[in-house]
Amino acid sequence: MKLSVITINYNNAEGLAKTMDSVFRQRFSDFEYIVIDGGSTDGSKDLIVNNQDKIAYWCSEKDSGIYNAMNKGIREASGEYLLFLNSGDFLHDFAVLEDIHPFLSGEDIVYGDLLFVHGDGKEDLFVYPDVLSFEYFLERSLGHPAAFIKRALFEGCLYTETLKIVSDWEFFVKKIVLESCSYRHVERVISIFNMQGISSVSLSLCEEEKKYILQGIFPPMILDSLQLAACLKKQPLFELFREMSKTHRFQKRVKPVLTFLLKLNNAFSMRK
Known part of the structure; x- marks a missing residue:
C-alpha cells in the first residue's frame, strides 16, 4: 500500500463530514483511510459507523490530545506514505490523490501547497518554497494536510504528545534540518485548511512551544548565532552585500x- 490518509476528530461532526466526503470522492482509490475519534458525543461516531465500509480502521475512544490521536493513526497505518487530514480540513478537489501519487516515488517527504480559509470566508493560497532551510522553519512550518510523509520516518520518533500545538513543526525541524531527510515540493494545491478556531492564545502558545523546542535542541550560543544569521539574511541589502x-x-x-x-x-x- 502506497498511501494512508489519517483523520483525527473530536466533537466536530460537521467538519468530519466535509473531510470524509472529500476523501471518498477521490478518483484515485488505491489508499487506506483511517479515522481516529476521541470519543465524540456529537454524532461523529454515528457518521463513522455509517461509512465504516469505506474506512480501513477506526476507533472512538478517549485520548490525551491531538498528537496522541495522530500517533494512534500512525501505529495503525500500513501505507508507505502518510497524509494527515484532520476533521474540518479537506482535499482541494477530487483529483488530488490521483495527481500526487506519481510523485510518491522516493523522497522522504513530498509536499504541495495549502489553501487557508479564514472565519470570514477570506482565502489565502500559500505556496511552499522548494528549499526548506532553518531560517524558513524559524518563522513557518509545513502544513501537515499538504505533506505526504514516509511512515518509516516515524519509527522510534512519533509526535511528542506533551506538546499542544507544534509537535508536527518539531518533527519537520528534526527530520529536515537536523537529519537532512530528502524532500520534494510539488506545485499543486493539496488541501483546504480551516482557520476557524485559531486564536491569539493559540499563536502565543505556539511561539512558547517553539522556543522550548529550540532551546532543547541547540546550545544557547549556537541558537543565538543561528537566529542572528537568519535575521541578517532578511535585511534589504543582504543579497547585494553577499554578491559583492x-x-x-x-x-x-x-x-x-x-x-x-x-x-x-x-x-x-x-x-x-
Missing part, C-alpha cells in the same frame, strides 16, 4: 576597514 563580497575588488577594499576595526577594538580592550 565574492568579488576580489570588494575583498581588497574591505580588508583595511576590518583591520582598522580590529585595531580599534584591541585599543579599547587594553584601556579596560
